[in-house]
Amino acid sequence: MYDVLNVREDFPVLKNVIYLDNAATTQTPVQAVSAMLDYFYKYAANHGRGAHRLARETTNHFEDAREIVAAFLNMDVAKTIFTKNATESINTVSRGFPWKKGDHVIVTLVEHHSNLLPWMRLKEMGVELSVVKPDICGVVNPEDIRSSIKDTTRLIAVNHVSNVFGSIQDIGKIVGIARQNGVKVLVDGSQSAGNMALDIKSIDPDFFVCPGHKGLLGPQGTGLLYIKEPDIIEPVFLGGGMVSAVTTDSFKMEPSPAKFEAGTPNIPGVIGLGRAVEYVADIGVKSIEKHERSLAKDTARRLGELDGVEVYGPKDRAGVVSFNVTGMNAHDVAMILDQTRKICVRSGYHCAMPGIDHLGVKGTVRASFALYNTEEEVDTLIRTVSDITSLVS
Amino acid sequence: MYDVLNVREDFPVLKNVIYLDNAATTQTPVQAVSAMLDYFYKYAANHGRGAHRLARETTNHFEDAREIVAAFLNMDVAKTIFTKNATESINTVSRGFPWKKGDHVIVTLVEHHSNLLPWMRLKEMGVELSVVKPDICGVVNPEDIRSSIKDTTRLIAVNHVSNVFGSIQDIGKIVGIARQNGVKVLVDGSQSAGNMALDIKSIDPDFFVCPGHKGLLGPQGTGLLYIKEPDIIEPVFLGGGMVSAVTTDSFKMEPSPAKFEAGTPNIPGVIGLGRAVEYVADIGVKSIEKHERSLAKDTARRLGELDGVEVYGPKDRAGVVSFNVTGMNAHDVAMILDQTRKICVRSGYHCAMPGIDHLGVKGTVRASFALYNTEEEVDTLIRTVSDITSLVS
Numbered sequence: 202m203y204d205v206l207n208v209r210e211d212f213p214v215l216k217n218v219i220y221l222d223n224a225a226t227t228q229t230p231v232q233a234v235s236a237m238l239d240y241f242y243k244y245a246a247n248h249g250r251g252a253h254r255l256a257r258e259t260t261n262h263f264e265d266a267r268e269i270v271a272a273f274l275n276m277d278v279a280k281t282i283f284t285k286n287a288t289e290s291i292n293t294v295s296r297g298f299p300w301k302k303g304d305h306v307i308v309t310l311v312e313h314h315s316n317l318l319p320w321m322r323l324k325e326m327g328v329e330l331s332v333v334k335p336d337i338c339g340v341v342n343p344e345d346i347r348s349s350i351k352d353t354t355r356l357i358a359v360n361h362v363s364n365v366f367g368s369i370q371d372i373g374k375i376v377g378i379a380r381q382n383g384v385k386v387l388v389d390g391s392q393s394a395g396n397m398a399l400d401i402k403s404i405d406p407d408f409f410v411c412p413g414h415k416g417l418l419g420p421q422g423t424g425l426l427y428i429k430e431p432d433i434i435e436p437v438f439l440g441g442g443m444v445s446a447v448t449t450d451s452f453k454m455e456p457s458p459a460k461f462e463a464g465t466p467n468i469p470g471v472i473g474l475g476r477a478v479e480y481v482a483d484i485g486v487k488s489i490e491k492h493e494r495s496l497a498k499d500t501a502r503r504l505g506e507l508d509g510v511e512v513y514g515p516k517d518r519a520g521v522v523s524f525n526v527t528g529m530n531a532h533d534v535a536m537i538l539d540q541t542r543k544i545c546v547r548s549g550y551h552c553a554m555p556g557i558d559h560l561g562v563k564g565t566v567r568a569s570f571a572l573y574n575t576e577e578e579v580d581t582l583i584r585t586v587s588d589i590t591s592l593v594s
Numbered sequence: 595m596y597d598v599l600n601v602r603e604d605f606p607v608l609k610n611v612i613y614l615d616n617a618a619t620t621q622t623p624v625q626a627v628s629a630m631l632d633y634f635y636k637y638a639a640n641h642g643r644g645a646h647r648l649a650r651e652t653t654n655h656f657e658d659a660r661e662i663v664a665a666f667l668n669m670d671v672a673k674t675i676f677t678k679n680a681t682e683s684i685n686t687v688s689r690g691f692p693w694k695k696g697d698h699v700i701v702t703l704v705e706h707h708s709n710l711l712p713w714m715r716l717k718e719m720g721v722e723l724s725v726v727k728p729d730i731c732g733v734v735n736p737e738d739i740r741s742s743i744k745d746t747t748r749l750i751a752v753n754h755v756s757n758v759f760g761s762i763q764d765i766g767k768i769v770g771i772a773r774q775n776g777v778k779v780l781v782d783g784s785q786s787a788g789n790m791a792l793d794i795k796s797i798d799p800d801f802f803v804c805p806g807h808k809g810l811l812g813p814q815g816t817g818l819l820y821i822k823e824p825d826i827i828e829p830v831f832l833g834g835g836m837v838s839a840v841t842t843d844s845f846k847m848e849p850s851p852a853k854f855e856a857g858t859p860n861i862p863g864v865i866g867l868g869r870a871v872e873y874v875a876d877i878g879v880k881s882i883e884k885h886e887r888s889l890a891k892d893t894a895r896r897l898g899e900l901d902g903v904e905v906y907g908p909k910d911r912a913g914v915v916s917f918n919v920t921g922m923n924a925h926d927v928a929m930i931l932d933q934t935r936k937i938c939v940r941s942g943y944h945c946a947m948p949g950i951d952h953l954g955v956k957g958t959v960r961a962s963f964a965l966y967n968t969e970e971e972v973d974t975l976i977r978t979v980s981d982i983t984s985l986v987s
Binding site: 228236450470547 | 599606610611613618619621622627630631634635636637638639640645646647648649678679680681682685689702706707708710711712714715723725739807811814815817830831832833835837839840841842843844845857859861862863928929931936937938939940941945946947951
């Protein structure tokens with residue numbers, strides 16, 4: 202195992218607060234921020250568009266980042282596409298897939314809005330949507346997905362880990378079911394990439410998406426899209442850097458990944474992301490997973506032991522714990538945690554309203570963990586929530 | 595006027611090279627990079643999604659940046675949308691506009707690919723495209739646009755300044771012609787925002803786009819989109835942060851700008867952009883324009899006096915000078931400038947193949963200027979190009 206106190210030195214903001222909002226965004230280590238500084242102060246230029254020394258150095262660093270990220274998740278470099286966020290990644294698939302009227306898509310009720318709305322919008326094109334219900338802990342039964350498949354089903358879109366429940370879906374089984382039925386599958390790894398050991402070639406989804414700024418510890422403004430067969434997806438954006446020939450009548454697109462990266466990319470962000478992923482790899486994602494899940498398990502257990510606290514999600518969970526204090530609004534609980542102990546948690550619908558509705562509540566308080574959180578922070582959280590319960594008991 | 599040597603202190607990379615590739619991207623001042631550092635080290639969190647202190651501080655800084663940028667260009671804050679680049683901005687309009695089969699769009703032959711390909715793709719939907727030719731200096735005659743307007747014309751998309759020629763289009767007149775004919779107009783300000791004094795409310799286009807990383811001096815990964823009537827444009831991306839209510843059957847979108855900013859935005863980038871725009875405003879965009887255009891004018895004149903050098907573009911130009919050395923490939927000229935004097939210029943088609951074809955050449959060498967370039971750098975460029983001409987004479 203790694204030394205958590207050592208790791209915390211790399212995240213200056215942790216000196217000021219107890220940061221338990223990692224499912225929304227993690228902090229970025231100084232090593233990654235320094236890599237961005239180097240870019241700005243030593244060699245900043247545009248990517249892939251010039252013969253001069255700065256443009257070459259920028260392009261080299263940018264493409265090095267692509268190789269680092271691709272190697273970390275075991276994806277082909279040519280199929281590793283940089284986007285601005287996971288939302289762009291999912292919408293690229295939903296808008297670029299060759300839909301026909303009458304096609305059918307399956308999602309689940311515990312998706313983030315970004316993995317629900319893009320599929321709902323396809324109704325305008327005559328694409329039908331089925332929404333599979335998870336159990337009350339947010340776990341989807343793969344057999345329920347299997348039984349939803351029809352002759353017209355083209356794609357299953359499913360989260361790997363729920364950002365509300367911390368539930369872990371059986372992605373291996375779901376991808377297997379998709380394969381058996383000739384259906385494509387998109388895995389939303391927003392809460393798993395960098396938090397759990399992932400081998401994309403082994404999981405073998407058709408599409409994999411994640412942000413750069415959560416488990417991968419990169420800066421906001423970065424996202425990833427893996428497309429197994431890039432030729433079947435039309436790019437959403439057209440512009441510079443993704444065409445090899447243009448007349449006013451026609452144009453010829455570059456192959457992936459350039460095809461999907463029109464315009465000037467977030468060069469500092471991608472370079473920072475590459476360095477952040479190196480940092481995660483150096484620490485070891487398996488150790489990180491163990492640490493985060495251990496903190497979450499303890500938190501869920503100890504919160505569950507408090508009178509007047511309801512905890513959601515399964516026993517076997519990733520680093521996310523949703524809960525409520527009976528008789529109190531989730532936002533009020535979050536506000537008190539912040540005001541009294543500088544504990545930063547999220548509250549509300551977590552961009553997943555149907556999943557929260559499924560719980561029959563008006564929102565939850567959510568504590569979510571990263572590699573740098575400590576047992577002492579959990580102690581403070583539990584103690585403060587306990588104090589809050591006494592306010593309403 | 596401002597002190598150029600003082601300004602140069604804010605751009606460390608300028609100590610190492612003669613950077614004349616500002617039409618591709620400018621350098622970012624230390625003040626803006628420091629603002630990004632403050633974000634990462636003091637208050638990083640996700641935007642608009644949490645009640646805790648870091649989320650609130652992040653949201654405040656992010657929205658402050660929106661106000662700064664909106665004030666600088668004189669745009670309504672609610673109509674000022676952050677994108678990842680100008681390419682996303684243009685594609686958002688081309689994909690979100692309520693097209694009908696038979697509609698007609700007018701562009702010019704001196705557009706960057708990002709302001710040409712998105713309109714060309716509309717042919718798939720039965721939208722017709724007319725391409726107006728500029729003169730040999732890259733200047734579009736507004737009357738040629740007027741005479742291309744038909745009953746079915748819905749939109750004119752035109753650059754403000756050509757990234758190849760440095761020519762300045764008569765945007766005021768073109769917008770006026772559009773208004774008279776009930777046609778909407780998109781102005782691509784990629785080469786003018788931050789380089790020339792712009793008052794969007796006074797110009798009054800329907801759409802205005804620009805990157806954050808050129809004249810505005812912000813980091814790469816930032817762009818702007820102004821939409822006069824945000825309600826008529828459907829967002830390209832759906833996801834978190836842009837909806838107020840979601841069931842599995844329907845959803846309700848937030849108003850602009852949130853509607854167009856699904857998912858986690860480039861928070862550090864936008865904060866850096868806000869600070870960069872403050873920097874530009876402090877120096878004064880009129881002084882910057884005067885400086886850049888003076889350098890470009892001198893460069894064009896002096897290059898034109900060299901035997902064996904052909905200079906393109908009009909006499910009255912923005913800070914962009916395209917040229918060729920007779921008998922030499924543009925890339926070779928750029929390579930020699932870099933290798934011998936560390937002069938960073940662009941060469942080739944500049945993501946504007948039809949415009950370059952219009953010149954009847956296979957590419958150009960392009961020197962483009964920013965507020966921090968000097969007469970001494972121009973001297974070195976001219977001397978080195980002169981030496982290069984002697985290689986082939």
